[in-house]
Amino acid sequence: IAGITQAPTSQILAAGRRMTLRCTQDMRHNAMYWYRQDLGLGLRLIHYSNTAGTTGKGEVPDGYSVSRANTDDFPLTLASAVPSQTSVYFCASSDYTGELFFGEGSRLTVL
């Protein structure tokens, strides 16, 4: 069982470019999340989706957008990347017990 699959694992991007981070789950969880991890700040929620067809803003949503067309996929898009979006991005899903399942992360560097 793969769980959460993220792609790409690493990317270097020029400022101003558009970038989509992909996330797919095979656990049929209703809820999915995107976090960014920065040194000394822990994990901060960017966007979330409680079920297919709905999304919501987290703590740090500016500059990011998401969509949830189906249960399995939850892509995160940076419309015009800026250097402050250099981070490690984690996709996660949760089951009814409240346990979060994380992907392995996507390391993004914006120059």
Place this chain on the structure above:
Amino acid sequence: AQSVAQPEDQVNVAEGNPLTVKCTYSVSGNPYLFWYVQYPNRGLQFLLKYITGDNLVKGSYGFEAEFNKSQTSFHLKKPSALVSDSALYFCAVRPLSGGYNKLIFGAGTRLAVHP
């Protein structure tokens, strides 16, 4: 504001000794409490959680945590540390009335277990 504090950036312990990683929180109402572990270049993995009931919760890899309501703490413990326990540990708190979009993470504590 609701928050989670992990007061130690790093905890150093000798292999075989007991370890404690501290977590305190400030949230309204009774919270759900979690510990996650992150190994280098990996995603976070669930260790244990407290929802209700016995204040001492046992989790994966021999870890346990004690919920203390009066001190609003949820410290992670292990009786005998292993070198392989060296990793980054995150405490997370969710208010009882909130959804999982309300989960708040601490900044993390790096555990270093020395042979």
